[in-house]
């Protein structure tokens with residue numbers, strides 16, 4: 001099929017590359033001309049494992065193109081995906097105005113039979129609004145064919161996006177008619193060899209399914225963090241408790257790792273949008289509000305433990321930070337807990353030396369500060385530092401040289417926000433250890 005994808009970000013580019021790999025002809029469209037120019041030169045705008053090779057192979061086979069011209073890019077498409085960002089506005093609502101404007105521009109030019117599919121995470125009712133834009137063109141006699149609008153939310157995770165797209169757990173299709181659903185089933189057939197992964201439903205439910213999933217995931221993270229905090233207070237160890245929880249098939253084994261709280265470009269903004277949606281319907285959303293509160297508190301607890309270690313005097317203290325990305329495998333720092341922590345440390349007068357294998361350049365432009373140095377290695381971050389904070393569970397941070405750390409850090413303390421290390425091992429090197437849920441260093 002001829003596929004056009006509007007919005008060539010994490011979702012759009014991965015979708016485009018994977019659909020090109022499965023034999024479709026794909027045009028990725030973005031209104032950022034500089035991004036399109038670098039993509040044409042083979043430069044990807046972000047890091048994602050496997051994506052470089054996939055894009056290069058698809059382009060070599062003549063299956064993938066890039067353009068910043070909407071009309072040109074969509075002219076021959078059988079299916080047009082909308083994969084624009086839907087970030088939070090200041091009021092917490094998902095900002096869909098750019099997406100609707102794009103759909104309006106599309107409706108003004110589209111004159112052939114095709115299917116428009118919304119892949120962005122959008123509040124229920126957005127697809128209906130977009131459908132109305134196309135229907136208006138038909139009613140005004142500007143279009144000869146009715147364009148159907150379907151919902152197909154994306155569930156990939158950054159860091160494993162290509163693998164997730166190639167091997168989906170499910171493919172959600174919200175369609176108002178059989179033709180739209182059948183077209184999407186056909187497109188996804190190579191990713192669904194057993195024919196059991198496509199879940200068809202009405203458009204509104206498909207739109208909401210994405211919010212429901214992210215709410216569940218965020219709730220699990222906040223719940224395990226809250227349990228870790230309670231365990232810490234009563235002198236229980238959350239690590240073996242997590243093993244107990246994971247072994248229970250009713251509970252499941254994922255998203256049960258205490259840490260610095262959830263971040264990234266999806267969970268925080270989707271939770272906010274969901275709470276706003278509930279509020280508009282006079283639904284209290286009591287659990288969702290608590291999930292947010294617990295998440296915000298998690299980074300405050302970490303900051304408080306660091307401040308307490310230095311008797312409340314962080315001014316002039318040198319703190320090494322390992323990990324900036326909101327999770328390993330990506331260079332995405334959108335709403336990363338590390339950013340909030342570093343900002344608080346800098347505000348308190350600390351000097352921060354930070355290292356991340358991928359995400360440094362993004363942080364440098366986000367927090368330009370004389371007291372923030374971005375360095376090239378984990379070791380460099382610790383040189384002359386008073387303490388170390390580990391914010392992202394990158395593989396290279398899992399087994400550091402504790403002896404070297406103990407000899408290097410001015411006050412030998414490791415704030416292990418991802419619960420990577422064993423206190424007993426750190427103590428044997430003379431290092432103090434802070435884990436999520438603890439009030440102070442052990």
Ligand code: NAD
Pocket residue numbers: 006007008009010011012029030031032035083084085086098102119120121122154155156157158265266
């Ligand atoms: P992104 O910010 O990485 O990419 C969006 C792209 O759209 C950018 O390249 C931007 O330049 C482009 N764009 C904006 N306006 C445009 C226009 N008018 N015409 C053409 N291009 C335009 O966003 P993302 O992370 O890929 O997320 C896209 C959507 O998918 C969001 O709704 C998000 O919530 C959802 N989602 C994201 C993920 C994820 O892990 N990133 C996972 C699932 C769902």
